[in-house]
Amino acid sequence: MNDKELIHYIQFNKNKGFALLLKQYKTDVYWQIRRLVLQHDDADELTQIVFIKVFKNLDGFNFQSKISTWLYRIAHNETISFLRSKIKKRNISFEDFMENQANELESDVNFSEDKTELILQKAIAQLPEKQNLIFKMRYYDELKFSEIAELLNLTEGAIKSSYHIAYQKIESYVKLNFENFN
Amino acid sequence: MKKNNPFKVPDSYFDDLENTILSRTIQNKKIILIRSLYWKYAAACVFLIGISVFIYQQIQQQKTEQAIEVYYKNFIEDYSEDEMNFYVESNYELDW
Numbered sequence: 288m289n290d291k292e293l294i295h296y297i298q299f300n301k302n303k304g305f306a307l308l309l310k311q312y313k314t315d316v317y318w319q320i321r322r323l324v325l326q327h328d329d330a331d332e333l334t335q336i337v338f339i340k341v342f343k344n345l346d347g348f349n350f351q352s353k354i355s356t357w358l359y360r361i362a363h364n365e366t367i368s369f370l371r372s373k374i375k376k377r378n379i380s381f382e383d384f385m386e387n388q389a390n391e392l393e394s395d396v397n398f399s400e401d402k403t404e405l406i407l408q409k410a411i412a413q414l415p416e417k418q419n420l421i422f423k424m425r426y427y428d429e430l431k432f433s434e435i436a437e438l439l440n441l442t443e444g445a446i447k448s449s450y451h452i453a454y455q456k457i458e459s460y461v462k463l464n465f466e467n468f469n
Numbered sequence: 470m471k472k473n474n475p476f477k478v479p480d481s482y483f484d485d486l487e488n489t490i491l492s493r494t495i496q497n498k499k500i501i502l503i504r505s506l507y508w509k510y511a512a513a514c515v516f517l518i519g520i521s522v523f524i525y526q527q528i529q530q531q532k533t534e535q536a537i538e539v540y541y542k543n544f545i546e547d548y549s550e551d552e553m554n555f556y557v558e559s560n561y562e563l564d565w
Contacts, residue, residue, distance in 0.1 A: 302495045309490055314483055321476050331482075335490055342494040397477045404475035426472065 323366045325388040327397045337362045385412035410460035418453035
């Protein structure tokens, strides 16, 4: 179902429209959040929070932007608030927090048994907050640099530069640790 | 770098997720609506019962007063005016 049809349903029957929106976007929103928080339980909780928020704010959606963009923004903001709140409670840095999250993946049944994937997640976890987010948005979510710039309120040039630095850091971390692993 | 999705979810997770979210949004709203209607109907029932009891009591009271009135009227009719005067003057108690 395209955005036009979905908007039509939302405008004429909020409940039905929301049910269709949920069916269509639940996996995208979940994976977007999961790649940021790494743990399934956190992603599950956040996905529910995001859709409850979407349901409550459906009347306020102006139908000017794409539904996927609107959802992406809500999910992104909610996830960042969630991460910052957890980091503040534990009184540790973003990198330390993400490193803990990545270490927990070693025994996580909901994570691949492929060690390369674990190394990659640990490599991303070493990055400072902005580089971490920018890398995931570009690499996994395949957003354009301009879209990331708009979302993070930064210039496109700054985003490109951060992405390339992040990419290089990850590449060298993976190479080093993959060789050690083998 | 080769791009994969290394994350997994439990079996039928997305179906369960959809149901959970629906129960916390649309269905929850319906439950609240039903609960609110339930209390409205309950309040209306209590009000109607109260009004019915009040009206019933008023009718019963009116009937009792009418019955007493008829009783005394019939009773008085059983005695002549002379008999009544006699009883009053002699200060005799009437046999009610």
